[in-house]
Structure formats: structure tokens, C-alpha cells
Amino acid sequence: MKRYLIIESKLNILEHVDLIESLFSAVVFLHRFEVKNDHSIFMVFESEKATDFEGLILNLKTDIFTDIRLYVSPQLHEHDIAEHFDFVQSLLKQISIAKYAYLDEKIILKDQLLQVTKEHKQHILSKYYQDQVMLDTVKAYLESNQNMSLAAKKIYIHRNTLIQRIDKFYQVTDFDVRNFNDAFLIYHILIK
Numbered sequence: 001m002k003r004y005l006i007i008e009s010k011l012n013i014l015e016h017v018d019l020i021e022s023l024f025s026a027v028v029f030l031h032r033f034e035v036k037n038d039h040s041i042f043m044v045f046e047s048e049k050a051t052d053f054e055g056l057i058l059n060l061k062t063d064i065f066t067d068i069r070l071y072v073s074p075q076l077h078e079h080d081i082a083e084h085f086d087f088v089q090s091l092l093k094q095i096s097i098a099k100y101a102y103l104d105e106k107i108i109l110k111d112q113l114l115q116v117t118k119e120h121k122q123h124i125l126s127k128y129y130q131d132q133v134m135l136d137t138v139k140a141y142l143e144s145n146q147n148m149s150l151a152a153k154k155i156y157i158h159r160n161t162l163i164q165r166i167d168k169f170y171q172v173t174d175f176d177v178r179n180f181n182d183a184f185l186i187y188h189i190l191i192k
Helices: 014-027 053-064 078-092 105-111 118-128 132-143 148-154 159-173 180-191
Strands: 003-009 029-037 040-046 068-072
Touching (some): 003 014, 003 078, 014 040, 014 053, 118 180, 132 148, 132 180
Antiparallel strands (some): 003 068
């Protein structure tokens, strides 16, 4: 599983390419580094350790004195990266570069909460988009006030089965519905 980064700038970013490449290659192993155009850089990486990309981009922003932003993708199979990238690019066009220095799925969803489309829902829920059992499980858990025992009783499954499903949902979507903010966002798109 791999992740990718998009760095975008209002101004020409070409003069900072070497600095950006050396900075990011020092913290993650880059599989691919591409300059997409004068204002955008794309990187694919694989990393098991947690990296403070938000701190990294804020430091870079102050070092080069320009508005830049960084998008960090969730973990994806390599064959899904291109399609995911295209979808994220369409969402990023709707958000001003100056609004956020750091973006991920959760921040984009919060920003676009009132405008969630079928494509966005499909993108967030990933392989669970049409998995009614998983969606009903997550919804029952959230409607049970995040109480595992109560939710398991409601949908007639063992509590451990519920825990496993919630863990799988988190692994695939990168949204941990045991966390209030993530639960709020997911519940919102489940009821739309």
C-alpha cells in the first residue's frame, strides 16, 4: 500500500523543487517524484511510521515565503492512485490554496460537507460504498452513541465481530468512527 502527496503553490514552485525533494525524501522513501506543472508537485511514497506532514509543510511555507499547501492521501493500492489523484484534483480546485496549508480526506470532507456528491461519498467509503452490511454496521454503531455492546445487540452480532468490522472500516477508509470528528463526518455522508 502506498500514499501520495500533492504540493501546490500560487506562485511558481520550480525554483524550490530541489529543496522540496530533499526535505521529503529525508522523512519518507519516495517511489516517485514528479513536477506536474509550474505550481504542482506529486510524490508517491511508502511509510510505516507516522510523519508530521502538517509541521513539515508549515516549516516549508515559512522558509520559502509563499502560500503552499500539502495534500496527503490515505493508503491506496498502486493501481488506484491515478483515479484517486484525478478525483482529489477536482476537489482541490474548489478550495483556495491560502485556506489550508495541510489537507487530507477529513479536512476536505469538512470543507465540502454541505456539497457531498455521490462521487465524493464513493471516494470516501471506498470498497464499502456498496457494502450494505458494513454501512449498516457503522450506522448502527454511531446511532448507538458509539456503544459497542448496544450496537452489537441492535444488529444481532457478537461484540467482537462489531469491533473487527469497525477496525476494517478504519483500515480501508482512514476514518476511525470511534473518534467523534470522524464519526460525525461519516454519519453525515451515511444519511445523505
